[in-house]
Each structure stands twice: as C-alpha cells, then as structure tokens.
Amino acid sequence: MRKKLILYFKRRNHARKQWEQKFCQRYDQLMEAWEKKVERIENNPRRRAKESRVREYYEKQFPEIRKQRELQERIQSRGGQRSSGFSMSAARSEHEVSEIIDGLSEQENLEKQMRQLAVIPPMLYDAEQQRIKFINMNGLMDDPMKVY
Numbered sequence: 001m002r003k004k005l006i007l008y009f010k011r012r013n014h015a016r017k018q019w020e021q022k023f024c025q026r027y028d029q030l031m032e033a034w035e036k037k038v039e040r041i042e043n044n045p046r047r048r049a050k051e052s053r054v055r056e057y058y059e060k061q062f063p064e065i066r067k068q069r070e071l072q073e074r075i076q077s078r079g080g081q082r083s084s085g086f087s088m089s090a091a092r093s094e095h096e097v098s099e100i101i102d103g104l105s106e107q108e109n110l111e112k113q114m115r116q117l118a119v120i121p122p123m124l125y126d127a128e129q130q131r132i133k134f135i136n137m138n139g140l141m142d143d144p145m146k147v148y
Contacts (some may be wrong), residue, residue: 019126076102 041047059066078100141147
C-alpha cells in the first residue's frame with residue numbers, strides 16, 4: 001500500500017510539473033507575441049508624431065514637465081557616455097554634482113517604489129484544483145434574532 005501511495009504522489013507531482021512547464025512555455029510564446037505587437041504599435045511614425053504634439057502642448061502648459069523630462073534625458077545621456085568608455089571622473093561644477101546626485105537618488109527612489117508595488121500573481125489553478133473549495137462557516141448564526 002505504501003509503495004502504491006508513493007507511486008501515486010510521484011506521478012501526480014510529475015504530471016503537475018509537466019502541466020506547469022507547458023503552461024509556462026505557452027505564456028512565454030504569448031508574451032513574446034504581445035511584446036512584438038506593442039513594439040510595432042509604439043514604433044509607428046504617426047503615433048510618435050501624435051505623442052510629440054501632445055507632449056509639446058502639455059510642456060507649454062506645464063513648464064515643469066519639460067524641465068523634468070530634460071533632466072531625465074540629460075541623466076540618461078550622461079550615464080550612456082560613462083558606460084561607453086568616456087572617462088569623466090570629475091564633475092565640472094558643484095551644481096552638476098548636485099544634479100547628478102539628485103537624479104541618481106530620484107531614480108533609486110522610483111525603482112524602490114516600483115519594486116514595492118510589484119506583485120507576483122499566484123499560478124493559475126488547473127480544473128482539479130479549482131474544484132476544491134473551502135467554505136468558512138465560522139461565526140455563522142442560523143437565527144441572529146434569537147441571540148440578540
């Protein structure tokens with residue numbers, strides 16, 4: 001009996017792992033197709049032109065948005081220069097140093113916030129696992145008027 005039980009659980013575990021593996025492969029395929037579709041949509045020249053017009057309009061209305069975007073682009077371009085081989089070991093002025101530090105700290109805070117907000121969803125259940133339900137009857141009163 002013990003051997004049969006062990007064999008049953010091994011088979012069940014193996015079947016579940018195969019199902020999860022197939023499920024993950026299917027998910028990867030769909031994710032890749034979705035990313036290609038999104039990339040195609042985002043790289044559409046008409047869409048980019050429309051986004052730039054909208055961005056210009058809002059930057060005229062709210063100049064702080066333009067400053068924020070320019071600062072972010074400047075930080076990204078500096079990071080790219082440093083990683084591509086330029087050796088800028090010292091900043092040219094105190095203002096530049098403070099700008100770099102502010103940009104890095106802001107980037108770090110944004111990344112930390114995104115990591116805190118990220119939630120990894122649980123795996124989807126197969127038909128057998130969906131069938132199992134727990135009904136909590138704790139604290140249920142048949143007739144609350146009798147009690148109170």
